[in-house]
Amino acid sequence: MKRREFIHIGMGAAAALAAGDIPALAAGKPGKAGRRPKTLVIGIDGLDPHLTQVWMKQGRLPALQKLVASGGMRRLGTSLPPQSPVAWSDFIAGMGPGGHGIYDFIHRDPQTYMPIFSATETQGGGRTFRLGKYVFPLSGGQVVNMRDGRAFWQVLEDHGVPAVIVRMPSNYPPVPTRQRTFSGMGTPDIKGSYGIFNYYTNAYRELDREAGGGGRVHEVYVIGNRVEASIPGPVNTFLKDAPEARADFRVFIDRDHPVAKIAVQGQEFILKEKEWSGWIRVNFDLIPTQSVSGICRFYLKELRPKFKLYVSPVHIDPARPALPLSTPPSYARELSDQFGSFFTKGLPADTSALENGVLDETEFLEQDEDILRESLELFEYELNRFNEGLFFYYFSNADQRQHMFWRFLDRNHPSYDPDLAERYHDVIADTYVQMDRAVDTALRKADKDTVVMVMSDHGFNPFRRGFNLNSWLLDSGYHRLTDSRKRAETSLFMDTDWSRTQAYGVGLNSLYINEKGREREGTVAPGADKDRLIREIADRLESIVDPATGERPILRAYVSRDVYTGKHLDSAPDIVVGFNQGYRIAWESPLGGFPEEVLTDNREKWSGDHMSSPEVIPGILAMNRPIPAEAPKLKDVTVSILDLYGIGPDEDMTGRSVFHKE
Amino acid sequence: MQMINAAAVSIFDFAFRPFLKLSPWAGLAAAALLTAVFMLFIFRWTSNQAGVKAAKNRIKAHLLEMRLYKEQPAVIFRAQGRILLANLKYMGHNMRPLAVMIIPLVFILAHLNTRFGYEALETGEPFLIKVLTAETTALPSAMDLRLDVPEGVVVETPPVRIDDEREVVWRLKAGKPGKSAITVRAGSASIEKSLAAGVSPLSGIFPRKMRKSILDQFLYPGDPPLDRASPVRRVEIAYPAARMNLFGWNMHWIIPYFVLSLIFGFALKGPFKVEI
Numbered sequence: 001m002k003r004r005e006f007i008h009i010g011m012g013a014a015a016a017l018a019a020g021d022i023p024a025l026a027a028g029k030p031g032k033a034g035r036r037p038k039t040l041v042i043g044i045d046g047l048d049p050h051l052t053q054v055w056m057k058q059g060r061l062p063a064l065q066k067l068v069a070s071g072g073m074r075r076l077g078t079s080l081p082p083q084s085p086v087a088w089s090d091f092i093a094g095m096g097p098g099g100h101g102i103y104d105f106i107h108r109d110p111q112t113y114m115p116i117f118s119a120t121e122t123q124g125g126g127r128t129f130r131l132g133k134y135v136f137p138l139s140g141g142q143v144v145n146m147r148d149g150r151a152f153w154q155v156l157e158d159h160g161v162p163a164v165i166v167r168m169p170s171n172y173p174p175v176p177t178r179q180r181t182f183s184g185m186g187t188p189d190i191k192g193s194y195g196i197f198n199y200y201t202n203a204y205r206e207l208d209r210e211a212g213g214g215g216r217v218h219e220v221y222v223i224g225n226r227v228e229a230s231i232p233g234p235v236n237t238f239l240k241d242a243p244e245a246r247a248d249f250r251v252f253i254d255r256d257h258p259v260a261k262i263a264v265q266g267q268e269f270i271l272k273e274k275e276w277s278g279w280i281r282v283n284f285d286l287i288p289t290q291s292v293s294g295i296c297r298f299y300l301k302e303l304r305p306k307f308k309l310y311v312s313p314v315h316i317d318p319a320r321p322a323l324p325l326s327t328p329p330s331y332a333r334e335l336s337d338q339f340g341s342f343f344t345k346g347l348p349a350d351t352s353a354l355e356n357g358v359l360d361e362t363e364f365l366e367q368d369e370d371i372l373r374e375s376l377e378l379f380e381y382e383l384n385r386f387n388e389g390l391f392f393y394y395f396s397n398a399d400q401r402q403h404m405f406w407r408f409l410d411r412n413h414p415s416y417d418p419d420l421a422e423r424y425h426d427v428i429a430d431t432y433v434q435m436d437r438a439v440d441t442a443l444r445k446a447d448k449d450t451v452v453m454v455m456s457d458h459g460f461n462p463f464r465r466g467f468n469l470n471s472w473l474l475d476s477g478y479h480r481l482t483d484s485r486k487r488a489e490t491s492l493f494m495d496t497d498w499s500r501t502q503a504y505g506v507g508l509n510s511l512y513i514n515e516k517g518r519e520r521e522g523t524v525a526p527g528a529d530k531d532r533l534i535r536e537i538a539d540r541l542e543s544i545v546d547p548a549t550g551e552r553p554i555l556r557a558y559v560s561r562d563v564y565t566g567k568h569l570d571s572a573p574d575i576v577v578g579f580n581q582g583y584r585i586a587w588e589s590p591l592g593g594f595p596e597e598v599l600t601d602n603r604e605k606w607s608g609d610h611m612s613s614p615e616v617i618p619g620i621l622a623m624n625r626p627i628p629a630e631a632p633k634l635k636d637v638t639v640s641i642l643d644l645y646g647i648g649p650d651e652d653m654t655g656r657s658v659f660h661k662e
Numbered sequence: 663m664q665m666i667n668a669a670a671v672s673i674f675d676f677a678f679r680p681f682l683k684l685s686p687w688a689g690l691a692a693a694a695l696l697t698a699v700f701m702l703f704i705f706r707w708t709s710n711q712a713g714v715k716a717a718k719n720r721i722k723a724h725l726l727e728m729r730l731y732k733e734q735p736a737v738i739f740r741a742q743g744r745i746l747l748a749n750l751k752y753m754g755h756n757m758r759p760l761a762v763m764i765i766p767l768v769f770i771l772a773h774l775n776t777r778f779g780y781e782a783l784e785t786g787e788p789f790l791i792k793v794l795t796a797e798t799t800a801l802p803s804a805m806d807l808r809l810d811v812p813e814g815v816v817v818e819t820p821p822v823r824i825d826d827e828r829e830v831v832w833r834l835k836a837g838k839p840g841k842s843a844i845t846v847r848a849g850s851a852s853i854e855k856s857l858a859a860g861v862s863p864l865s866g867i868f869p870r871k872m873r874k875s876i877l878d879q880f881l882y883p884g885d886p887p888l889d890r891a892s893p894v895r896r897v898e899i900a901y902p903a904a905r906m907n908l909f910g911w912n913m914h915w916i917i918p919y920f921v922l923s924l925i926f927g928f929a930l931k932g933p934f935k936v937e938i
Contacts, residue, residue, distance in 0.1 A: 224826065252827075255803050257820035261790075261831055268790060268900065270819050270833040333910075 036161060037644050038450040039390040040383075040442055041637075043091075044435050045084060045169070045185075046399030046610065047456035049075045049620045055432055063440035064622060067452060071625045074658075075618040077633035078458040080563060081509035081576055082610050082617055084185060084399070085119050087457035087634055088169035093149030094638030094653035098566030100149045102170065103573055104507035106590060110519045113493050115506050115591055119170055119186045121146055133240050134287060143173050143323060148568060150650050152638045153179045153390070159647050162389035164382055167375075169394060169457075172346065173324040181327045182335070184394050185346040190284070190294035190322065191234055195313035195345050199358050200229050203306040207356045215352050222307050227251040231311055233284030234292055234322075245284035245292065251309065258303050271300040276366060279341030281317060293317040295341045299363065310358055312367070315344045338381065342374045349400040355605050361424055364404065372397050376438060383445050390641065395438065401431045402460045406608025410462045414601040443624075451644055452624045455637055459617035463602050463609035465546060466586025467553045469505035469577060472544070472598045478503040478537065481594065493592040499523065503537060503574075506592065508585050508611050510573030511537070511557075534559055534574050541577065546599050553599060555580040555613040565654070578613030585611060621658070629658040663876055667883040671866060674773050678864040686778060686906065689864050690915060693774055694922030699934075700770075701763060702927060706936045708759040714937045717752035721745055771916070772881050778915035780867040780901040783836050783859040788818060791855070792831045793846055794896040801825040805893070810845035814838035815857065841865070848893045855897040856885050863904055871897040 055061050056068070067073075079087040079097065081104065089102040097103045107118040126139040147170055153163040154177050162179065165171070169185030189195045197215040199207075204219040220227050233245040249264040258273040269277055277298040284292045294314035301308035316323055319336040325344055326332040335342070348371045354364040372395075379393050405428055407413045408421040439454055446452050473479040474487065480500040481487055487495075493504065498514065498521035505511045513530055516522035524530050538557035546553050556578040564572050577585070587604070588595050610617050621632055629636065635655030642649060643657040677696075681689035724741040731737040783789050791809070795802050802823040807830050809817055814837040821830045834844075839860025846853040855871050868884025873895050879887055888894060905912035931938055 225824075252822055252824045254820065254822045255825075257822070259819050259822055261822040261824070268831070269788075270790060270822055270831065272819055 036388065038386070038388060038446075039453070039641060039644055040386065040446055040450055041390065041392040041453045041455065041641070042439060042442060043088075043168075043392060043394040044398055044454065044456050045394065045396050046402050046458060046460050047432070047435065047454075047620050048402070048459035049073075049456075049618055050459065051428070051432065052620055055429055060429065060433055061436040063436045063443055064454065067439060067443060067454060067624055068622050071623040072627040073620065073622040074627050074629070074632050076455060076621040076637070077631060078610075078614045078617060078619050079634055080558060080614050081578065082458040082612065082614050083508060084457055085170045087619070088171075088185070089147050089149075090634040091455075091457065091638055092151045092168065092170060093147065094152060094635045094642075094649055094655040095149055095566060096564060096635065096654060098564035098569050098572065099652055099654065100147050100566075101568035101571060102147050103571070103576070104510045106507035106510075107571070108506040108510075108512065110512075110515075112520065113496070113498070113504065113506075113592075115492070118507075119146055120144060120172060120188075122192065130240070135238055135240060135242075137237070145171070145173050145175060147171075149652055151175050151177070152641055153177060153181065153392075155642060155647060155650050156390060156645065159645060161645050161647075163392070164386065164390070165392045166378065166382060167394040167396075168392060169346070174327045177327050179327065180331050182331060183325055183344075183346070185396065187316070187325065187344060187346040188323070189345050190292060190314040190316055191232070192323075193313075195347070195350065195352070196232075197313050197350055197353050197358065198231055198311040199353075200227065200309040200311070201307055203308065207352075207358075215356060215358060220307065222253065225253040225255060227253070227307060227309075231282055231296065231314060233282070233294065233314065236284075236286045238287045238290065245286055247282040247284055251307075253303055253307075260300060260303060262298060262300075269298075271298060273300055273303055274363075275300055276370070281319075281341065282314060292322040293320040294322070295344075297367075299359070299367075301359075301363070310353065310363075312350060313345055315348070318342060318344050335378065335381075339374070339377060342378065343371055347396055347400060349396065351400060351404055351606065354404055361405075361420065365401075365427065368397055368400065372434060376441075379438060380441060383442060386445070395435060398428075398431050398435055398456075399460075402428055402608040403606050404608075406460065406462055407605065410464070410607070413462055413464055413607055414603045415605060415607055446624075450624075453637070454620070454622045455634075456619035457634065458610045458614075458619045460608050460610055461581045461612055461617050463584045463607055463611075464582045465549070465553065465584075466589075466600050466602050467544075467577075467579065467583055468586040468589045468593075468595050468598050468600070469511060470589045470592060471586075471594050471596070472541075473503050473505060473511075473537075474594050475598060476540065479594075487594040488596055491588070491591060491593045496592075502533060504592070505577075505585075505589055507573070508590050509577045509579075511575040511577060513574045515574075530574075538575055541575070546583075548599065549582075551582070552580055553583040554578065555616065566652075579611050579616075581612060581616050583612070584609045625659070627658050628661040629656070630661075632658040663879045664874075664886060667879060668886075670769070670773055671884060674777065675866065678777060682862040682864050686864065686904075686915075687918075690778060690906065690919055691922055693777075694919050695926045697767075697770065697919075697923045698926035698930060701767075701923070702930055702934045702936045702938075704763050705759045705938055706934060708762045709937075710755050710758075711937045714752065714755045717748050717755060718937070720748040721752070724748065769880065773883055774915070774919065776866050776868055776884050777864050778906070778919070779904055780863060780869060781904045782861045782863055782867055783857070783899075783901060785836050785839050785860045788833050788835050790831050790833055790900045791844060791846075792829060792896075792898045792900070793848075793894055794898070795828045795830070795848070796893050796895045797828065799848075799893040802828060802830045805830075806847075806849050808847045809834075810847060812842040812844070812857075814840075815842065815844065815859075836860070846894060846897055851893055853888060853892065853894055853897060854885075855899065857899065858901075867901050869899055869901050 056065050079090040083105055086102050089100045093100040102118050106115045109116050121144045123142050129136045153165050156163050157177055157179055165181040167184030172183040172186035174181045174183045200218045200220045207215050220229050228250050230246040230248045235242045236245045252261040261270050279295040282294050295317050296314045297312045299310040318332040321332050349368045353359040407415045408425045480497040481495045482497045501514050502524055503513050514523050516525050541554045541557040558576040560572040636658050639649045639655035640658045678689055724745045727741045728738050803825050816835045818835055819833040821832050823830050836859035842857050843854045844857050856868050858867050870882045871885040872878035872882045874887040874890055906915050906918055
């Protein structure tokens, strides 16, 4: 024990004893640095307070009911905007986007106007050395976590409080620490993307939907009851022109039975139609001495009359991580030794495959049930050895299923299907029940000194109508195309006339002014001109009325200078669009598209969302301790956790402890 | 050969019985120790011990000569030539014991591979059984091939028949631990293949049942061989490969086996009065 720590604990204990506050000491009352409490935080992405309360009243969530009865529950103020990477960054760093610098899933490069991932940046190796077809880097590349601010478990580490942080979103690559951490949402697949599935079929068709990832369709031929194909892997930068590395496989189909043998790199397994494989390890050879290992699952959707084989995105192999997954690095291998292969990609449910009809609802749920089973096994494993400090565990299933199955809760949704609704209307409720069982497991393990928190980053609401921000900017004269006849086909601002453009939208809630000196071809002078334009656009956005519903699609257009503080204010969007309930940014707009219609029905399976104004979709905070703060926010939970150990907030943190009345 | 294999399996079964519930390292160390003793014994009685000693002494003498006369290149050059010659003589003295040892050693290695090379199937985990048919028979899809499985084993899929590979493969699952046998029925022929699930690998894991040939029986001991006239030329169960774990480093069993054999060999050469 460090000297400072000893004095700290000793003083806290003496103070508590002098005050006769022994029970509080034992229970780890906030602000006391005596005996350290154990803190268990269960993060459930997208757990909605309204639905939670409804199903609690119906008695379907007994563990949450018990938790709340022993402490309290509050609606938890979410981030602006309420997107998961932003919200979890608020929680990790105890500050808003102005402090940690994550404003949206997608940022933009002001020099190219191109969208870029907000959470990570891949920095390639420097100089290379070429020998024939081979290219050897003389220095290594790296992936950089773009979130700023110290993570709360780093602060805990400074004070000697052990923490285990499993699948924390917005923590890829995991920040340096001696604590055991495993990365969550934001962890890419082996190709470095959010997740690209592969679909092998002789009934070729284009994929036309992007929803939380992507996919590739490979046209294959069944010759002599045999199919030969390959799985695309990472780009092989050791070779000239950097081709994709590939892993070949063969499928042998029985002449009569609906069954096939699949052979991949010396591994063989049999699948019946409509059956999933376990995790299959695939190696992508780069050069004779270098290969990258990944894991994926096969699903044999159909053999006859058409051949249809789905292969999940290739996850980073936790046994041989090609990219950093954990701290210490050996933690990923330890878990692999314990469980074998398990999912490592950030959001493992393949929403894109469901959106594109490659998987149907049942197949998607089968996959997600396996994900949940793996997740619960890891949760229980860590729970069983949790005996000091803090343990955080994150579940993604509720968020992903609400995105895809909300249409079955909402009869007014454009993609509501009564037949499908009959089969799937309980999926979301059942998922909440499954989450409740995880809470129950935690409560059974927790002793009376353990502070148990259940929290979500935001709630949910229907996504019935889409608002094309860029189309509106174009129609309103703030954006210009070189040839407006091309507006329906253009994407990624390919036909934008930047010399006459004043504003553009990139990402899910972000609007940027084309500012002189900041953007490559900026047109609006910073200062009064820009401020006037921002106010004008914000006012006009808030006054839009949807003729189809009579509602305002945009509840509030936030001017970033009014709502953000911190050292990353310069990279903030100029306006953050806060949508009204039922509305969200339309599909084409975030990546620079300009469809004809500004407001459109959302007829996709991706039918629930959370891009609204924060007051529309708060998250939840439930705890087995009273919560005096009446309107806590995500960043307040961070400071509250530190408070439980008698640790004050880090200097950049702007949250306040929920254990004190506001 | 079949009788020799059967006898060897019984001897190995007996020898490894005390180690069944211990770490595989204990069994491997015992096997390496016995191998070292065996090799020393062979070496002692088949090599020219005096010649080995003389060759080694000569090498040492010429090495000393090189150190003493390091300023005289002609002497060093001559000494190097003589070291080379003595080395050849030393290797020549090793040839006879090596020739005597090589066949029994490969035989032992093949049997040890059935104890250390594979993991038994885990109960509840699926596995494949593969039947390769003879070239002289009809194509697999035209054959009447069936499986009879013991209680506790479930055939999970219909067969996948791959005619151009002359292969038929099923997926099964073993529901309870123990050793049993699966019967492959090919028309009127009936072939038994051993199955090991949830048992110690030291009790013997036999992945392949091969046709009656000296080499195959030598390399794949355990299951009795198939008749040459059988419509099936191989039956194979895909057991997982085993690895020896040393402080987190997984390796093939043969690496620690040879290292331990060498260590034991050098440690025991004094007490056994063997010049190697």
